[in-house]
Amino acid sequence: MAATTRPNRITGILAPVLTPFDRNLSPDAKRFAAFARMLTSLDIGLAPFGTTSEGNSLSVGEKKDLLDALAGTGIDMARVMPGTGACALSDTVDLTRHAVGLGCGGVLMLPPFYYKGVSDDGLFRSYSEVIQRVGDKKLRVYLYHFPRQSGVPLSLPLIERLLKAYPGTVVGIKDSSGEFANMEAMIRAFPGFDVFSGTEALLLKLMRLGGAGCISANASVNGAVMVELFRRWRDPDAEGLQDALVAFRVALQDFPLIPALKALVARASGDKSWRITRPPLMDLSIDAEDEVIKRLIKAGFPV
């Protein structure tokens, strides 16, 4: 079972922590840290600056400040896996170094995603340069495979090369392709490599195969149920928990996900400023929010 065979490794459920902005569209470190603490109290690990965090809509300086705020609230940084992969080598190195310095248990690293159709040699070179420049044995890199969004897929041969070159440093992946066959292939090909699903819809299947958990957008709002399934995936009612997770996803599927999740947090917290997104996203319309709520209630979720 994942949790027992991976001492000192991050496993379980991680939330790409939603990033709160103020009216001026600046990140609000205080609310961010408070929200993150709430998540950790539910045993949800933190993957700030992921896609759902609007991580790429933040500058490196803004991300460093937010990470400092997390560390400042006494959160166990060993369960924090910030997204640090940027288009510019210098940015990725800068933020990764900062994360390692704060004791983060890992970093989630997108490849540089501006150039499309780059070679595996170029991607290998990219990850290599970052790892060598950070030059810290405490660095744990989780690759981030999200072809639909990044436009830059990470192939199995590339992963194999990275694992051979940097054993103990390149340790896992978040696979947001939604393709279970790809996750299965990685688990079979690379023993000890921690495969996280980017969707909780595949959590049970993945755990049965020896996966490490999931890092999913919805964990900021519905993470407690995911944690429950992660803990009890061998139990007879595991399928029921999995079905509940899927029902939640289905209720949200017709809406822009990040704005919808932020609207739900705003509603739950009574703090409307949680609705604010940075461009190019748009805040959820009130009509859409009403419809999201209707669908969640219909699907049996208390809102």
Place this chain on the structure above:
Amino acid sequence: MAATTRPNRITGILAPVLTPFDRNLSPDAKRFAAFARMLTSLDIGLAPFGTTSEGNSLSVGEKKDLLDALAGTGIDMARVMPGTGACALSDTVDLTRHAVGLGCGGVLMLPPFYYKGVSDDGLFRSYSEVIQRVGDKKLRVYLYHFPRQSGVPLSLPLIERLLKAYPGTVVGIKDSSGEFANMEAMIRAFPGFDVFSGTEALLLKLMRLGGAGCISANASVNGAVMVELFRRWRDPDAEGLQDALVAFRVALQDFPLIPALKALVARASGDKSWRITRPPLMDLSIDAEDEVIKRLIKAGFPV
């Protein structure tokens, strides 16, 4: 004719200036400025930090330093149009402000390019926020439409909204779609809007229609011929100049373009360090370089 109807506007040929790196992969401001000066001496305008410049592989701080170096060599900043569009609103604002402060005649602005499938509302919001935050009447924004690379196309209705909201600020576009029909549609729909082709292969056709010029990768190496065509597009031998430009492109078409251009600059200057690219790109192999040279010679270019 473009050049006469647009006083105080950037027209003609601009080069997305290649960025030289040292052995440590750091940008070399001195060589950068010297190369840029050479280009301006040929009457080639400067569009640093474009796609060919590996602009998105540089941090905002690195780009500011390079821009400072240009200004420091006494280059006429009115013909400099740096790429300033980043994924993070804060980064785009920061670099754009810096460019305006240095007197740049315009900025070339990619939309935020991490999120795909974003709405026109979201893109409008994005450009609006940047323009309002920079808040300077001297700002001239050239949109950068490069769907194949950015994954985020700029639609005609979006451009129309931006022109209505920010007349005199949003003034043109670089269209790297390669689709002449799109360039033609913009020229017809938006009088006074400066349309630059992203490829010199369409330069003559575009000039005949009232286009503003071109901003093309190859201008760093073959820009003098483009300038010649821009100046003499009404002359009887214009078709011959256009054919020569296409022949140059064809000679390079089977090679990774940025590494190939850098290898050519290295060869012409005798400075091998020009060959260096930042990941995720790879430096051109020596074999490929030999082949590039062969094809250029065969196509009639003195190398």
